[in-house]
Amino acid sequence: MARTRVRTPHIASLVALTAAVPLLTGCGSEDASGPEGHKAAGHKPVVVVTTTWEGAFAKAAGAEDVTVIVPRSVHHAPDYDPKPSDLAAVAKADFVLYAPFEPYAAKIKEAAGSKAKLVEVNLDNDPAKAGAEVTRLGGLFGTEEAAARFKERLDGEVAELNGELRAAWPGGRSPSVAAQVFTGWAAGLAGATTVGTYGPEPVTPAQLAALSAKKPAFVLDNAHMSAGTVLPDTGAEQVEIVNYPGEDLDLLAVYRGAAAELKKAMSGS
Known part of the structure; x- marks a missing residue:
């Protein structure tokens, strides 16, 4: 999964990006009210994730509007330096998903001036833990039914693969x-x-x-x-x-x- 060596992105990069925030946040909806307001209005959650791993958990939980910040080609997410487009995405998000080994997520959210809820994800592909995390995220997103459907698919897939491997x-x-x-x-x-x-x-x-x-x-x-x-x-x-x-x-x-x-x-x- 992640390396234990953690390198926070260059502070200068975040400072430079922060200068662009007024332009970026000005593009967002003026009636945005954070994740709870978004959920109450019946809209689908807008989710920004640091990597495809968090993105897959979000999608499994029922999120349809998911933006991934760190390219899949970057194997060590903490080495990634955010771009202005990343701040633009975060500024309009309802949720920002990250892992504890990605310490810059909170700084990106702060720099973007976002009202998004920052959610730490337990990235573990153990089927029981993954299923529990997807269920939790579904509760946060208001997509419980989609999360429950995925968990059924996960349980069935794992049982089938386990049988094939045992054979x-x-x-x-x-x-x-x-x-x-x-x-x-x-x-x-x-x-x-x-x-x-x-x-x-x-x-x-x-x-x-x-x-x-x-x-x-x-x-x-x-x-x-x-x-x-x-x-x-x-x-x-x-x-x-x-x-x-x-x-x-x-x-x-x-x-x-x-x-x-x-x-x-x-x-x-």
Whole structure:
């Protein structure tokens, strides 16, 4: 998921952007009254998110007007420097979604002079946690029915993928895996047995020795902050797990993608 190294965007960038706020906020609706007023008026919520990950959670919860600030090509969101267009989007938003490792979200909201509600999102693809977060967001957005429909789809998709992966277990037995701390959900999806974890800090020689001693068949690495080959010369096959959805903000595609990679690894292809 995110790196522990957090670098706040350049203060000078935010100061420069703030100078453009009068022009940006002047383009917004004069009768905007924040998220509660927007909800009461029966309008669909306008949501700005920092990355596609938050965007996928918002879309799953029922939001239809979702703007993503950080391009998907930027793997480490805290390294991104906001642009004037980002402030323009935030100025007209009802909700701004961010993760705790993105410390500049509050500064962007303040600089934009937005009345938006700042919402911290628990970015975890564990199906139970993801479902709970989508339900929570649906309550905030006033889109509870859409969130409930998504949770049903999520539960059904996960059950189907879990069945397919269990059928692909090598030798019919649950494979042993070492997982990066933000890929444990993928081990659960496969019904794998996690014998050890590592990260998000760099792996130490002592940790490598301990993981090697557990003799995992697979290493589930985090594609967004890869540690390189974690257990070289051990025979463990490394599988890259992607947490961030694509530009279509399809959260279910993340589970399908992980399942495809895991199935390929377990089949030896």
